[in-house]
Amino acid sequence: MVSQPVAARVRKAPLSRDQIAARALAYLDRHGLDALSMRRLAQDLGVGTMTLYGYFRDKGELLDAVVDAAATEHPVRPRGRMRWKPYLRALMLDMHEGLLRHPALIGIRLGSAIATPSAFRITEAGLQALHDAGLTDREAARAFRALFIHTFGSAAFQTPDSDEADARRGAATLAALPRDQFPVLTARGAQVFDDWGGESQFERELDLLLDGIGARVATKGDT
Amino acid sequence: MVSQPVAARVRKAPLSRDQIAARALAYLDRHGLDALSMRRLAQDLGVGTMTLYGYFRDKGELLDAVVDAAATEHPVRPRGRMRWKPYLRALMLDMHEGLLRHPALIGIRLGSAIATPSAFRITEAGLQALHDAGLTDREAARAFRALFIHTFGSAAFQTPDSDEADARRGAATLAALPRDQFPVLTARGAQVFDDWGGESQFERELDLLLDGIGARVATKGDT
DNA sequence: ACCTGAACACCGTTCAAGT
DNA sequence: ACCTGAACACCGTTCAAGT
Numbered sequence: 001m002v003s004q005p006v007a008a009r010v011r012k013a014p015l016s017r018d019q020i021a022a023r024a025l026a027y028l029d030r031h032g033l034d035a036l037s038m039r040r041l042a043q044d045l046g047v048g049t050m051t052l053y054g055y056f057r058d059k060g061e062l063l064d065a066v067v068d069a070a071a072t073e074h075p076v077r078p079r080g081r082m083r084w085k086p087y088l089r090a091l092m093l094d095m096h097e098g099l100l101r102h103p104a105l106i107g108i109r110l111g112s113a114i115a116t117p118s119a120f121r122i123t124e125a126g127l128q129a130l131h132d133a134g135l136t137d138r139e140a141a142r143a144f145r146a147l148f149i150h151t152f153g154s155a156a157f158q159t160p161d162s163d164e165a166d167a168r169r170g171a172a173t174l175a176a177l178p179r180d181q182f183p184v185l186t187a188r189g190a191q192v193f194d195d196w197g198g199e200s201q202f203e204r205e206l207d208l209l210l211d212g213i214g215a216r217v218a219t220k221g222d223t
Numbered sequence: 224m225v226s227q228p229v230a231a232r233v234r235k236a237p238l239s240r241d242q243i244a245a246r247a248l249a250y251l252d253r254h255g256l257d258a259l260s261m262r263r264l265a266q267d268l269g270v271g272t273m274t275l276y277g278y279f280r281d282k283g284e285l286l287d288a289v290v291d292a293a294a295t296e297h298p299v300r301p302r303g304r305m306r307w308k309p310y311l312r313a314l315m316l317d318m319h320e321g322l323l324r325h326p327a328l329i330g331i332r333l334g335s336a337i338a339t340p341s342a343f344r345i346t347e348a349g350l351q352a353l354h355d356a357g358l359t360d361r362e363a364a365r366a367f368r369a370l371f372i373h374t375f376g377s378a379a380f381q382t383p384d385s386d387e388a389d390a391r392r393g394a395a396t397l398a399a400l401p402r403d404q405f406p407v408l409t410a411r412g413a414q415v416f417d418d419w420g421g422e423s424q425f426e427r428e429l430d431l432l433l434d435g436i437g438a439r440v441a442t443k444g445d446t
Numbered sequence: 447a448c449c450t451g452a453a454c455a456c457c458g459t460t461c462a463a464g465t
Numbered sequence: 466a467c468c469t470g471a472a473c474a475c476c477g478t479t480c481a482a483g484t
Binding site for chain 1: 330333351371372392401404405434
Binding site: 049050051 | 448450
């Protein structure tokens with residue numbers, strides 16, 4: 001029973017904001033946003049609950065760090081020689097994919113706006129490209145907002161409901177709608193919601209928005 | 224000190240699912256989603272906490288009833304003689320306005336999908352109109368989804384962050400971005416986010432989507 | 447310096463009991 | 466029938482103390 005101070009330190013010492021955030025992201029991927037508590041995360045890390053408060057002021061700051069960790073994991077695609085439209089399309093597809101890979105991020109970012117430098121990177125890149133295309137600041141901001149909302153919203157409604165009870169309640173309600181008041185939904189409701197997700201649907205709507213932006217760009221000179 | 228059984232009953236007897244849901248909605252409007260607990264709502268109603276569980280299986284079911292109450296409060300606009308495009312535009316503007324009037328609904332519906340008959344009414348009306356316009360079931364579902372996501376997402380990001388601490392943290396982060404890595408945001412960031420909301424912005428994007436849908440409708444005959 | 451148990455003020459919900 | 470206090474298993478966070 002010889003003590004092993006080195007091994008012990010190896011397990012304890014590397015604790016850092018990044019370490020904790022990475023572990024929290026993994027925990028969220030496995031168990032969902034509702035399951036993450038400071039107590040459980042600490043237990044998962046093998047430390048006391050209060051240790052976390054040595055690294056983060058509160059839970060909100062920790063969640064910001066998680067968003068940041070995810071953004072670092074999937075860095076914003078560099079523009080290279082792409083024209084503005086395919087670039088913005090790729091940017092939004094990347095973000096969409098990232099949100100579907102880490103669905104808990106949707107809830108986090110909806111609850112507390114965007115608040116970390118890494119999270120602003122995609123905004124910077126998108127605005128830059130739109131600005132280069134010849135849009136004014138105001139136009140670029142509006143165009144980016146539309147693309148962002150659609151991408152984010154699409155991911156939000158595409159993510160299957162994590163709460164089993166809610167999902168069942170929704171399906172039951174849909175099935176029980178009175179036929180006379182809901183002719184379309186009772187006849188073809190299932191079909192409607194089957195297609196509610198779907199990547200091709202998202203891309204088509206994205207193209208629609210990009211084309212709309214393109215119409216405004218056209219008169220100014222495409223970059 | 225004569226007992227007043229009638230007066231006492233007047234204060235107690237009218238308790239019902241609808242009564243409770245209406246009171247919960249008012250509470251949410253005043254204090255926000257995070258502030259609503261079963262305990263506080265019961266106190267607001269002047270009853271014991273457990274009384275609520277005689278009317279709702281759990282908190283989720285109560286929140287569903289709140290969504291329902293709001294939908295009943297602002298019934299879906301009847302179509303009348305409107306053509307499909309102005310009708311859908313009006314439908315989405317109504318929904319947008321409703322969500323801004325009751326911002327807590329955004330969080331509720333994001334957390335637990337759509338699950339009550341009243342909440343399905345707008346879907347039914349929208350699909351009906353798109354179907355009448357000549358779209359197939361699949362096309363109508365896709366078009367409605369795009370409009371719904373945009374309207375919902377727009378309201379979600381337009382609603383100012385209810386959590387003061389988060390809002391301050393976000394603003395501070397934006398102000399502190401390094402100039403070399405974020406040239407656009409540091410130079411014009413404030414301007415970008417000032418315009419982030421704004422009703423006219425929402426309507427313009429809505430028209431963009433409607434025009435996109437219209438392009439598909441055009442070849443089939445407008446109703 | 448870094449960590450942490452105990453405690454406080456909350457949750458949603460079950461249970462068993464009140465009228 | 467309708468209501469409810471006590472209790473259980475949780476939260477986030479403050480505080481004071483440990484090493």
